[in-house]
Amino acid sequence: MEFTVPETHTTPLLQMTAIEKSFPGVRALSGVDLTLQRGEVLALMGENGAGKSTLIKMLGGAHQPDAGEISIEGTPVSLSDPAAAMQAGIGVIYQEFNLIPALNAWENIFLGRERSGFFVAKTDERRRAAELFQRLGVDIPLDVPARQLSVAQQQLVEIAKALSQNARILVMDEPSAALLPQEVQKLFAIIRDLKAQGIGIIYISHRLDEIFDIADSITVLRDGQYVGHAPSAEMTRQQMIEMMVGRSIENEFPKRPATIGDVRLEVSHLSRGTAVRDISFGVRRGEVLGLTGLVGAGRTELVRLIFGADKAEAGELTLDGKPLRIGSPRDAIKAGICLLTEDRKSQGLVLGLSVRENFGLPNLSEFSQFGMVSRRNERDALTGYVDSLSIRISHDEQLAKNLSGGNQQKVVLAKWLQQNAEILIFDEPTRGIDVGAKHEIYQLMNRLASAGKAIIMISSELPEVIGMSDRILVMHEGRLTGEVTDVTQVTQEQIMELAIN
Known part of the structure; x- marks a missing residue:
């Protein structure tokens, strides 16, 4: 499936x-436009x-293309280093700031471009920083x-630095990944x-929902190649997903016939401060809760209280009807509770250890013989x-830091499954993971639930919560403010109303 935008007679900015x-x-890239x-x-x-x-690092001057051309307002440019990109009017805001x-703020903005004369520069740069934040309509403490x-x-x-x-061209890499919903709207x-x-x-x-909120057009890459481009108003969410993954995904949130049994983990009056x-x-x-x-x-x-990472001030836990004392994560793991x-x-x-070593860490006693860990x-x-x-690794000695986010998540899951975990807690399981890997994680969760595991899934993505949960609990300021038992009828707006009250 490919989309193209009709040619215009205006010279593109980039x-x-x-x-x-x-x-x-x-x-990494082949014939990309x-x-x-x-x-x-x-x-x-x-x-x-x-x-x-790779593409945005070229715009930032960190990489140079082996072939092809980059033009700004019709003029070919050579972005040989970050300074050249900056001179060309390109600002790149990477996910890692x-x-x-x-x-402080103004010192960071002008770092490396300070004007001579310390006292004059300090006053002038602080004033210019204040003007930049005023232009953005925000109030940032300067000092x-x-x-x-x-x-x-x-x-x-x-x-502001860009x-x-x-800067005439601004690149934003995952700018909303760690923002609150109200902060995302301010960013927009x-x-x-x-x-x-x-x-x-x-x-x-x-975050696919954001794209249709803020983007005028969409360009899709897959496996280092250009797939297509279209105005966002002319592309559906499903079409975009299919272009990204190269196959049809009939249901972004795969449904399963839920066979829900007895209560496995019960939490009673759990408290810690506010x-x-x-x-x-x-x-x-x-159940997926x-x-x-x-x-x-x-x-x-x-x-974290359930897992024993923090100590509760009050409350009780029961597992399969029996009282459960959790004083540490070790106790939780022994009881069959795991936290991703x-x-x-x-x-x-x-991250500096191999996939094999990460997998083995919580399972050392099982893999040890006579006090020595058996790599075999x-x-x-x-x-x-x-x-x-379906963990994609080149070999089991591959370093964890070199895996994609989805494969890292699967390695974490594998080490807990080896512990025969019965209660699986997923905290933002698909954050920073692409749409294809998300679908695989969802299918894994479905298989685990079908095998009788009990799953608690924390997510800020309301389409994910509604699409994957059998039941939904909503929290606000440390309290439960609502429970949704019929997820087929609930809307995102209704959940948000519970989340702010």
Whole structure:
């Protein structure tokens, strides 16, 4: 399936034509085209590994194409390094911000471009930073170190930095990934103001709903190749997904016939300060229980109490009708409760270790003989999960940090399944994962539920919550504010109403 936009007679702000790029053993981009107009938001879509990051690193001057041409307002340019990209009016805001934590907002904005004369420069640059934030319509504390700013504030500092360099082209890589819903709407308001000023914006996101809210047009890459381009108004969500994954996905959230049994885990009056206040609920055999609410509602704090990562001040747990004492994660794991953390990179995996070593860490006693860990036993057990979970690795000694987000998530799941976990808690299981890998994770959850496992799924993505849950609990400020038992009839608006009351 391919879409094209009718030719116009206006000179594009940015045009990338027949771009090629290879790395040792890998062809990253082959014949890729991209066109951006003045005052346009162009969504650049594709799964992990599609070539999006390589393409935007070319625009940022970090990579140079092996072949092809980049033109700005009809003039070919050579973006030989980041300084050349900046000079050409291109600002790239990567997912990992490029700020110095100890420096304040205005110091970060003008770092490396300070004017001579310390006292004059300090006063002038602080004033110019204030003008930039005023232009964006935001109030950012100028003298607070960047490490003390919220994620949304840090992002605005990055945008101000790009504008201070007279950027005409702004690239945003997953800008909403860590933002609250109200912060996303503020970001969108700023993007629309920048559009009105003639700035062209390339927007990358795995959140498909956002694309149709903010993008004027969509370009799709797959496996390093250009697939198609169309105005967002002329492309459906299903068409975009099929273009990204290269196959038909009939149901983005695969349904399964739910056979729900008795209560497996019951939580009674669980409390810890103001984060978790007198929470009671149960999750049943074969059930996917959705747990949602705004960031800060207490969802993660709740499951950390269940897992023993934090100590509850009050409350009781029962598992299969028997009282359960959880004093530590070790106790939870022994009881068959596992937690796939929201931040798999820092809490779920040791990125510098291999896939085999990460898989073996919680299972060392099982794979040890006479006090020595048997790599063969680890490898034999891992091989079964590589096949059953479709984990894509080149070999079991591949470092975890070199896997895609979806495959990292599967490795975390594999190590817990080896523990014969019966209660599986997924905290934002598809955050930062592309649409194809999301579908695989959903299918895995369905298989686990069908096998009688009880699943608690925390998610901020309301379509995901509604599409995958058998029942939904909503939290606000540490309390349960609602329960949805008929997910087929609920709307996102109704859930949001429960989440803010």
